[in-house]
Amino acid sequence: MIRIEGPVAPDDMISLTVIEAPGMPQHCHGTGGTKIREELENELKQIESTLGVFFRVTRIEWESATSIAIPETSEEATGIQWNNLRIARDEVDPPQEPAMEYFNV
Numbered sequence: 001m002i003r004i005e006g007p008v009a010p011d012d013m014i015s016l017t018v019i020e021a022p023g024m025p026q027h028c029h030g031t032g033g034t035k036i037r038e039e040l041e042n043e044l045k046q047i048e049s050t051l052g053v054f055f056r057v058t059r060i061e062w063e064s065a066t067s068i069a070i071p072e073t074s075e076e077a078t079g080i081q082w083n084n085l086r087i088a089r090d091e092v093d094p095p096q097e098p099a100m101e102y103f104n105v
Helices: 034-055 074-079
Strands: 015-019 027-031
Antiparallel strands (some): 015 027
């Protein structure tokens, strides 16, 4: 586990709203967090590169990092309505060897 901490800029505060509309399933609308997420991913990429050179680490899944809000004051703690957010990309199909019937010989 790698832990990276950083402050969230005032213009990048994260907001997540649950939307309930008649005839539609509940869904969420989120804003903010883009800058801090990019900073997190960039730092993880740098760590991946460094560990790759010195310790032969081949991969850190920086695109699937978990973000956790850690409030510094009790006022901030009352404003947190969700926590432990993880962005998961769609899984990519593993590469496959092409079958001979795909080649015109």
